[in-house]
Amino acid sequence: MAAGGLAAAGFLALAACGRGGATSGTLRVGNQRGSTKALMLAAGVLDGAPYRVDWSEFPAAQNLLEALGSGAVDVGLVGDAPFQFAYQAGSPIVAVGAMAVVPPTPEGALAILVSPRSAARSIGDLVGKRIASTRGSIGHYLVLRALQQAGLKADAVHMVFLSPSDSQAALQTGAIDAWATWAPYTVAALAQAAHIAVDGRPFSNGTGFDVAYAGAAKAKRDLLADFLDRETKALAWAASHVEEYAAVLSRETGLPLAIARATAQRNGRVRTPIDAGLIAAQQSVLDTFRQAGEVKAPRPLAQAFAPIV
Incomplete structure (x- = not known):
């Protein structure tokens, strides 16, 4: 590779x-x-x-x-x-x-985040939406597990594979609807008023x-x-x-x-x-x-x- x-x-x-x-x-x-x-x-x-x-x-x-x-x-x-x-x-x-x-895993260590403007509070609220993460990451895994638990197919959301820095910028500008990520990125985003749509704790140890x-x-x-x-x-x-x-x-x-x-x-x-x-x-x-x-x-x-x- x-x-x-x-x-x-x-x-x-x-x-x-x-x-x-x-x-x-x-x-x-x-x-x-x-x-x-x-x-x-x-x-x-x-x-x-x-x-x-x-x-x-x-x-x-x-x-x-x-x-x-x-x-x-x-x-x-x-x-x-x-x-x-x-x-x-x-x-x-x-x-x-x-x-x-x-x-x-504590709250906010792994999560699917949405902007302060978003009303999404579950994976179901993100059906058809764009979720960014790094391909193969724990964020990507979180999205797949959350969809699985909700009885939804993997293609129920649109995955956008970006680096953490590009994902952060895309969430701020509205280019994506959600960002599946981990600490310290979650901690910094939550401090800037992002919200947790899906908490990673039930899905990852x-x-x-x-x-x-x-x-x-x-x-x-x-x-x-x-x-x-x-x-x-x-x-x-x-x-x-x-x-x-x-x-x-x-x-x-x-x-x-x-x-x-x-x-x-x-x-x-x-x-x-x-x-x-x-x-x-x-x-x-x-x-x-x-x-x-x-x-x-x-x-x-x-x-x-x-x-x-």
């Missing part, structure tokens, strides 16, 4: 010192806006790592997964829906770690995966294991350091501090094992895309996972 959307990579040079058996070298990490990078920098967990981390920035999971599939980056955190979508498209990627939201390029999962296993261990510590740190996390998140993303704080308060993620139960739960995600005709699902679901933690 082409590494579309791959931004110029910044890097963080880290001092070398032995830890946990990880070898020296470079780990190329893809970062969605407001995700892994801000969290780990705020927690300081990369201090003293025996390897260098090169960060690449992406506006959405689709772009990050394209880069992973081409081997342009080694690992990155994405939601379950885009991971399943990319994997079934044939991308050479595997999930090496997983995280869950505790408590379950917020599972995320650290996804690696298959070659890196083998060649850089020690580095990945160490990085995931540090990420786990950062998740625990963030739960009790919301203000510190928000300050770095604001600096890294350019979000106003109030929006960054609201996003940090929705963090609530913890490391969770990739076990038989988690893999089985992913079947519903895959089935939703398949039943809508979005994927053919030729690859065995269990082979998408190669846990390191």
